[in-house]
Amino acid sequence: MADFGALEIRRGFEELQISLPVPHSDGRKPVYGLTISFAGASASARETTPSLLPAFCPERHINRDGSFCLYWRYVDDIVIDGPEAARAWWETLLRFLQLQTRAARRRHWPDGFGRAHGAAAATHQLRAELAAERLGDRFSAYLADRRLTVLVKGDGPEGPAVRVLQDGRRLYAVWMRKRRVVNLRRPCLCPAGARRRPTVLRACGDHADAAATLALELHGVVEEEKLFWKAASGTPCCGTMDGCPLAATSTLVPQTGAAA
Incomplete structure (x- = not known):
């Protein structure tokens, strides 16, 4: 203590x-x-x-x-x-x-993932975390380790889809308009465990809904963070963090004693 x-x-x-x-x-x-x-x-x-x-x-x-x-x-x-x-x-x-x-x-x-920037983004993040928990520990770990990303593609009769990627590799996609997984007959994303055959997604409890929620809420995090950084654009940047979006749009203000 x-x-x-x-x-x-x-x-x-x-x-x-x-x-x-x-x-x-x-x-x-x-x-x-x-x-x-x-x-x-x-x-x-x-x-x-x-x-x-x-x-x-x-x-x-x-x-x-x-x-x-x-x-x-x-x-x-x-x-x-x-x-x-x-x-x-x-x-x-x-x-x-x-x-x-x-x-x-x-x-x-x-210290891990931390909270997304902005109250609205953090709300989407929380919902994504809860959805990931429903899909199992593996998805919670992917999310905490920032291994899940999303990409919006397509504009056909069904509208755009949110693709969920793990380490850059496509896992599944969700129709934004219908808020459902594109292929509900695919094997479920959860571990098969002792089952001889994996259950299809649409028949595996609430996992189809959890997968759709995870994708859409991750997309919500991305969009809200874009708004956050846009609003912060031009604010002086301390220059102490690699990859900070503020650095590209702001004047650098060097920090001489930043707890190094």
Whole structure:
């Protein structure tokens, strides 16, 4: 468990200003000057004067106002209603800051898939995760490891279709207009297990619906993230993350002390 005994705190009416040492496995303990803001049973954090972290970086989960995106409030919120919840919040903050150091060194976010950018995109992502769970652990792992992508193709009588690719290889396709898998007679996507013959998709429980939902919600993530990055276009880029879409449309603002 984390030891928060070294905290230096100055109290305000709705805010705390703190100096928080963040321990790392190599023995370093960078000290972050943070402002913690409260609203009811929720709290948020930001670097009081950005020095160790960028002022804004979607890829590092730092919002436009400098606040940290510690979790998605609508799904995994931490309601601070007692000592245990308060400790969970502080430990989440500590873990976030430790990941920031790794992100600065690796130039990409190190902790799995993370949440898609923007509230609408995150909603699509959650639905995709739930659909993947219905298809089995393999699909959940593909999704978490970013091995699933989508591609919209065609414009015939049935309209366009969303193709789901795993590592660039086509798995199946879904009609966007009808919201169903193109070939329902194909073997189901779930593991066959001990069955001698794989069950066709249309006859394998709710897997046809799960496959269609997964494809359409992944497409929703892609479209919403496009809108997010379009809205952010022109905002200064910190230049600390490889492949950040902001870098192509923005002025580079070098970060001299970004928690490396």
